[in-house]
Amino acid sequence: MxxxxxxxxxxxxxxxxxxxxxxxxFNINGTNARLPRLLEWLDAxxxxxxxxxxxxxxxxxxxxxxxxxxGYHCLVHGQKGFNGVAILSRExxxxxxxxxxxxxxxxxxxxxEADVAGVRVASxxxxxxxxxxxxxxxxxxxxxxxxxxxxxxxxxGGGAVVLAGDYNVIPNDDDVWRxxxxxxxxxxxxxxxxxxxxxxxxxxxxxxxxxHPGGQVWTYWDYQAGAWARNHGFRIxxxxxxxxxxxxxxxxxxxxxxxxxxxxxxxxPVWVTLR
DNA sequence: ATGCCCGCTTACAGCGGA
Numbered sequence: 001m002x003x004x005x006x007x008x009x010x011x012x013x014x015x016x017x018x019x020x021x022x023x024x025x026f027n028i029n030g031t032n033a034r035l036p037r038l039l040e041w042l043d044a045x046x047x048x049x050x051x052x053x054x055x056x057x058x059x060x061x062x063x064x065x066x067x068x069x070x071g072y073h074c075l076v077h078g079q080k081g082f083n084g085v086a087i088l089s090r091e092x093x094x095x096x097x098x099x100x101x102x103x104x105x106x107x108x109x110x111x112x113e114a115d116v117a118g119v120r121v122a123s124x125x126x127x128x129x130x131x132x133x134x135x136x137x138x139x140x141x142x143x144x145x146x147x148x149x150x151x152x153x154x155x156x157g158g159g160a161v162v163l164a165g166d167y168n169v170i171p172n173d174d175d176v177w178r179x180x181x182x183x184x185x186x187x188x189x190x191x192x193x194x195x196x197x198x199x200x201x202x203x204x205x206x207x208x209x210x211x212h213p214g215g216q217v218w219t220y221w222d223y224q225a226g227a228w229a230r231n232h233g234f235r236i237x238x239x240x241x242x243x244x245x246x247x248x249x250x251x252x253x254x255x256x257x258x259x260x261x262x263x264x265x266x267x268x269p270v271w272v273t274l275r
Numbered sequence: 276a277t278g279c280c281c282g283c284t285t286a287c288a289g290c291g292g293a
Contacts, residue, residue, distance in 0.1 A: 029292085030282050054292085056283065081283055082291070128293060168293075187293065222293065223280035236293080266281075266293080 020250055020273045022046070023121060025164035025237050027053040027220075027267035031084075034265055035063060041258055042070055047271060048090050049116050051123035051164040055084035062086065079109035085123040085165070089116045096120065102146035110143070119245065119274070120154065124165025129186030137186050140168070144195035148202070154242065155203055160274070161242035163204065166267065168236055169196045171206070174215025176234035187236060205246040207239040207272045211253070219254055220267050228259060237270045248274040 024047035028034040042050065050072070055062065059078035067074050072088040077098050087093055097113035100106070113122040126147070129140030154161050170188040173179040182188050200206060208217060218233025227233065241249060250273040259268040 033282060054282095128291080130291090130293065182293085185293070220293075224293095225279055227280095234293090263281095 020275055021048050021117060021119065022271055022273045023049045023051070023119070023162050023164060023239065024255075024269050024271035025051045025053070025123070025166070025239060026269035027125070027166040027237060027265060029054050029265040029267065030056045031062060032057065033263065035066070037258070037261055037264060039066070039070055040261070041255065041269060042067075042072065042088070045255055045269065045271075047088075047269075049093075049119075049121055050088040050269075051121065052086040052088065053084075053123060053125035053166045054082075055086050056081060057084060059084075075112060075114050077109045077112040079107075083109045083125055085109060085112045085125050087112055087114050087116070087121060087123050089114075091117045093121075097122075100143065100146050101150055103142070106143075111147075118160065120157075120159055120161040122154075122161075122163045122165070124163060124167065126165065126167045126169065128168045129189075129192065132184075132186040132189055137189075137191075140186060141191055141195060144192070144199075148195065148198055151199055151204065151240075152202055158244060159242065160245040160248065162245055162272065162274075163238075163240040164270075165238070166236060167196065167238045169193065169238075170234050170236055171196050171209070171238075172215060175217075175236075177218070177232040181232075182234065187234070199240060203243055204240040205243075205249070207241050207246075207249060207252040208235065208254070208270060210246075210249065211251060217254060218256075218268075219270050221259055223266050237267055239270060239272050241272070245274060250275050 093114040100111035219237035
């Protein structure tokens, strides 16, 4: 039959060898403590983009050379001892924002954003907010209001955007092994959930929820009380997709086995693939 | 009811995490 010659799928792929783009989020809970696990995960699961949270070190100390040897470019927004986010990518990334707008006095490193292969990607480490009520919970809700305002601006651009990170919000009762056990926690207060829902109502798609609508999918297991062995987890790491990104959604999941390794983070990586 | 466990800090005890 006449017409355009068939080419293998990969020829049209943005990464040459892969028609799909895998974007992951992983709260590593300390770069120095987790670097071997991080490298193992990158090698085994090969995300095209990896948004990291809780790198817990200053920007200049991040092991960019080691990660370059592993095949990744790094953008880093660090902080000594606490917090800190990064974006690793196979393709070079162009930074578009460092820090969440809306409060010039906020010195915590919890937001980093970049363009990678035509997709706007953010690495988010939303405040925990415990104990509640109190100033930390107030900071969490104020941070979520700022995120809501910025997310609205991102949507207005109309492009493919992925807001990936540790949101420290358990959106629904079926996102936690036993809701009663967490009832007084900042992660599932009505105000926290309402702020998360307000984001979704803007037009974002919770990718993991869309692929696993029945819930019971965990991304975090506490180090304490044998939570991993008992599978007492909850879902707080989320990938929110703009409509243009959601149109390209192929799959989403959790690299659960990563949580079972020696010296593991208390979070497992979560990911989406976009066509 | 609290702590369990973990990572971090000009550390060796206390804080933050979730």
